[in-house]
Amino acid sequence: MNRIGLETLMVKETRRFLKVAGQTLAQPVVTTSLYFLVFGYALGGRVREIDGVPYSQFIAPGLVLLTVTQNAFLNTSSSMFIAKIQGTIVDLLIAPLGVFDLMVAFLGAAVLRGVLTGGLVWFISALFTTFSIAQPVWLLVYVLLVAIAFAAIGLCVAIWSDKFEQLNVIPTFVLTPLTFLGGVFYSAHMLPSPWDTITRCNPILYMVEGLRYGFLGTATTSPWLGLAITGGIAATATVLAAWMFATGYKLRS
Amino acid sequence: MSARMAAVESRDLIKTYPGVQALRGVSLRIEPGEIFALLGPNGAGKTTWISIVCGLVRPTGGTALVLGHDVVTDSLAARRHIGLVPQELNFDPFFTPREVLRFQMGYYGVPRDDARIDEVLTALDLIGKANTNTRALSGGMKRRLLIAKALVHRPRVAFLDEPTAGVDVALRHDLWSYVRRLRSEGTTIVLTTHYLDEAQALADRVGVIDKGALIGLDTPAALVQRFGRKQVRFKLKAPWSGDAGTLPDALRQLGATLEVGGFTVACPADTTPVAEVLGLASLLSPAVVDVEIIQSSLEDVFLHLTGRSDAAADGAT
Numbered sequence: 001m002n003r004i005g006l007e008t009l010m011v012k013e014t015r016r017f018l019k020v021a022g023q024t025l026a027q028p029v030v031t032t033s034l035y036f037l038v039f040g041y042a043l044g045g046r047v048r049e050i051d052g053v054p055y056s057q058f059i060a061p062g063l064v065l066l067t068v069t070q071n072a073f074l075n076t077s078s079s080m081f082i083a084k085i086q087g088t089i090v091d092l093l094i095a096p097l098g099v100f101d102l103m104v105a106f107l108g109a110a111v112l113r114g115v116l117t118g119g120l121v122w123f124i125s126a127l128f129t130t131f132s133i134a135q136p137v138w139l140l141v142y143v144l145l146v147a148i149a150f151a152a153i154g155l156c157v158a159i160w161s162d163k164f165e166q167l168n169v170i171p172t173f174v175l176t177p178l179t180f181l182g183g184v185f186y187s188a189h190m191l192p193s194p195w196d197t198i199t200r201c202n203p204i205l206y207m208v209e210g211l212r213y214g215f216l217g218t219a220t221t222s223p224w225l226g227l228a229i230t231g232g233i234a235a236t237a238t239v240l241a242a243w244m245f246a247t248g249y250k251l252r253s
Numbered sequence: 254m255s256a257r258m259a260a261v262e263s264r265d266l267i268k269t270y271p272g273v274q275a276l277r278g279v280s281l282r283i284e285p286g287e288i289f290a291l292l293g294p295n296g297a298g299k300t301t302w303i304s305i306v307c308g309l310v311r312p313t314g315g316t317a318l319v320l321g322h323d324v325v326t327d328s329l330a331a332r333r334h335i336g337l338v339p340q341e342l343n344f345d346p347f348f349t350p351r352e353v354l355r356f357q358m359g360y361y362g363v364p365r366d367d368a369r370i371d372e373v374l375t376a377l378d379l380i381g382k383a384n385t386n387t388r389a390l391s392g393g394m395k396r397r398l399l400i401a402k403a404l405v406h407r408p409r410v411a412f413l414d415e416p417t418a419g420v421d422v423a424l425r426h427d428l429w430s431y432v433r434r435l436r437s438e439g440t441t442i443v444l445t446t447h448y449l450d451e452a453q454a455l456a457d458r459v460g461v462i463d464k465g466a467l468i469g470l471d472t473p474a475a476l477v478q479r480f481g482r483k484q485v486r487f488k489l490k491a492p493w494s495g496d497a498g499t500l501p502d503a504l505r506q507l508g509a510t511l512e513v514g515g516f517t518v519a520c521p522a523d524t525t526p527v528a529e530v531l532g533l534a535s536l537l538s539p540a541v542v543d544v545e546i547i548q549s550s551l552e553d554v555f556l557h558l559t560g561r562s563d564a565a566a567d568g569a570t
Contacts, residue, residue, distance in 0.1 A: 002329075008359025016347050087343030091402065094307045095360035096333040253270075253310050 006101040009092070013109030017075055025117055028071055032063045032121045036128070039185055050187050053216055060125040061211040062184030065146060065204075067121045069179060072114035072147040073154040073171060076106050080158035081167050084251075093252060099245045103238065110151030115143060122215075138223060139214025145230045146207050150175075152237035159244045159251060178204045187220055203229050258321045260285040260410050260441035261306055267314035268301050268465075275301040277465040278315065283458075285320075285409075288432065288442045290456035292449065294559055298465040299445040300340055303412050306443075307337045319410055333361065336408035338399045338416045340445075344387040350374060350398050351383040354405045361406035373401045376431050378424065393420050400428070404435065411435065413444040417451060429455055449552040459551065463559045473551050480557050481549030483522040485530045488543040492516050501536040522546070 017024040039059055050058045083089040092102065133139055153170070161167040182204030188196055199205055206226035213219035213226070244251070261283040268276040276298045283289045291299045304310035306317045308328050317324045322331035345353055354370045374380040377397040382390060390398065400416055413432075417425045425448075432442055432455060446452055452459055453473045461469035461476075469476055492515030493500070500509050500518065507530065509520040518537060522530045527546060534541045549557075 002360075002362050004362045004364060005360045008356055011359075012348075012356045015352075019347050082346075086345065087339065087341050088345050090309065090337070090339050090343065091357065091360065093309055094332055094335065094337050095357075096329045096362065097360055098329055248311065252308070253304075 002096055002098065002101050005095060005097045006105050009097065009101065009105035010108045013075070013079055013105060014112055016079060017109070017113050024071070024075075024113060025120065028067050028117045029120045029124065032067050033124050035063055035066075036060070036121075036125050041128075050190070051218060051220065053218070054129070056125075057129040057216065058187075058212075059185055060122065060129060061215045062182075062208045063125065064118045064122050064143075064215075065208050065211050066179055066184060068114040068118035068143060068147050069150045069175065069204075069207075070171075071117040072110045072150040073157075073175065075110035075113045075154065076151045077154035077158040077167060077171075079106070079109075080155055081161060081164075084158070089251065093248075099242050102245050103242050106155055106241075107148055107151045107238070110154065111144060111147040114147035114151070118143060118147075133215055134217030135214045139211065141227070142207065142210040142214055142230060145227070145234045146211075149230060149234035149237050152234065152241045155241040156237060156244060159241070159249060162250075178202050183208045183220075189220055203233060206230060257285070259283060259318065260287065261289075261317070261319055261443060263302065263306065263315065263317045265315035266302065266305060266312055266317055268298075268305060268310065269313045275465050276305075276312075279462065279465070279467050280315075281460060281467060281470070283441060283443060285441050286436060286439055287457045288436050288444070288455050290452035290459045291443065291445045291462060292452055292459060292555055293445075293462040297462045297559075299462055300414055301465075302462070303337070303414055303443070303445065307335055307412055308332055334409040336403035336406065336411045338403045338411075338413045340414040340418075342392065342395050342399065344390070344395050344398065346386070346388045349384050349386055350379055350390070350401065353387060353398065354401060357402045358406050361408075363406045369407075370405060373405045377401050378427070393424065396420055397424070404440075408440065410441045410443065413442065415445055415447060417446065417448065425451070449550070449555055453551040461555060461558050469554070469558045476554050477549055477551060480554045482547075482553070483527065483549070484547045485520045485522050485527060486512075486545040486547060487518040487520070487534055487537060487541045488545070489516055489518065489537060489539045490542050491539040493518065493537075493539070501533070503533050503536060507533075 036056070036059065041056060048055060083092070157167060157170045181199065182202050183199065188199045188205060191199055206221055206229045209219040209221040210223055210226035210230060213223040243249070259282045263279055263281045265278040265280055266276050267278055279298070279302055291302065293299050301310060305312050306319060306324055308324050308331065311325065319331040320334050324331045351370060351374070354373065355365055358366060371380065374383050377400055379394060379397055379401060382394060387395065387398065396419055400413070403411055403413070417428055420428065429451070436442055456473060458471060459473050459476060460467055469480070471479065493511055497509065497511050498505070504518065504520055507520050507525055509518050511517070512519050520530050531544065534544065
């Protein structure tokens with residue numbers, strides 16, 4: 001392990017997003033706050049409660065998840081892809097940074113950004129609802145696993161992509177639809193058959209419900225099952241990204 | 254022959270891409286403290302060779318070692334000793350040169366050392382732009398920043414892939430001085446360049462590579478001696494009256510020819526001492542009014558070697 005190298009890369013990846021805090025921190029907070037205001041308040045007046053929870057409180061965990069996933073994904077994917085396009089990836093490829101160093105630094109900075117932005121969204125939503133957290137340990141574990149999963153997916157997508165178009169394929173056509181259909185704004189059992197069953201094949205649902213369990217103490221799916229699914233995705237994506245670094249897939253010819 | 258460890262060594266290095274054989278078994282040993290220039294036409298395989306040694310490209314066959322560490326099986330140890338100026342300009346648009354150099358040192362496990370960063374920035378005339386975003390640097394400044402990045406962590410072997418491309422003449426000479434200084438401090442320098450005067454001025458040894466094969470390897474002086482041409486040119490007061498067959502026997506036997514409408518007698522001096530050829534001036538009439546001795550440059554040798562290689566390849570097919 002190259003301790004100084006790992007720390008340096010992590011600091012660099014963190015400073016990269018802090019340098020453009022207006023884009024990386026403020027923008028997602030504004031966007032998700034708008035979701036909260038529009039769906040939580042405008043629509044919340046009509047929906048009132050889901051599963052016995054006020055609607056504005058019900059959607060807050062999903063909005064935090066949305067923010068964590070998007071920011072963790074964007075941090076690794078944009079950094080890696082820009083490095084490939086600009087050619088600065090050479091700096092990392094010829095430096096004595098091992099797979100472990102690269103993975104910890106990239107994922108660490110992305111998790112930090114996901115947690116920071118997710119925390120800000122939670123803080124804003126809590127101003128309108130409540131600051132209480134029912135299961136803080138569960139919440140922390142879920143947030144970290146979700147952030148690791150999406151940071152690793154972001155790395156894989158950026159390494160695989162040769163063009164900006166490809167970089168956007170996964171978030172646009174896979175991640176965003178799955179997230180929006182994953183019970184952020186509604187409960188899965190509100191859907192008519194067979195959609196309620198189909199929705200249960202969506203892994204994001206278990207992440208949303210996991211966060212809901214952490215924040216509110218109630219969920220429509222088992223938190224243990226959600227933990228296994230989220231942990232499985234995080235582990236798979238992490239192993240895949242590590243394999244890409246180790247083999248030089250699309251990085252070393 | 255000394256048994257000391259080579260700074261860089263490649264043995265039968267082969268790289269094949271689909272439909273292209275970029276390297277055809279290049280074996281090369283570069284000694285510690287040497288300035289070694291790798292020359293060759295575009296697409297000859299220079300950058301592929303450097304890229305394999307630096308770990309950017311995986312070899313199809315053969316081995317490459319940096320200070321005894323195999324670049325494939327012991328890659329982290331090998332990479333710890335190298336610095337690379339890549340051919341393509343690159344820059345990180347988020348940071349300043351000072352930040353970029355701090356990161357670069359860190360990647361190599363070197364603790365933060367602002368004095369070293371100032372030293373490198375000053376040597377490369379970038380100190381005034383130390384805190385300016387890299388986006389705002391000119392092309393020449395970005396090139397110099399690449400050199401600074403390659404050297405800031407004090408690598409034992411520095412690879413400079415066309416380091417002075419696009420750099421003005423004054424700065425080019427400053428860079429040459431800096432390269433010589435690095436060598437005097439013990440750094441081994443491996444450079445590719447299109448400026449053959451650069452190789453001649455800087456390099457202790459030169460390797461000429463063409464179509465993926467090493468076709469010449471020696472000191473610049475020895476290459477010129479071996480492959481270069483020397484010629485004595487006598488300029489006459491008036492044109493020679495006949496053709497080359499009417500030149501004095503001694504000159505004809507050396508292969509002398511007539512040029513410039515008979516005003517110049519050109520006599521090869523590759524095998525005969527120049528003084529002896531000069532002595533033949535008295536045989537010429539009209540009288541000799543001027544004498545010029547021409548020695549091939551490394552550029553001529555380069556053209557000769559790569560041109561001969563073309564001819565050989567054509568003949569083989």
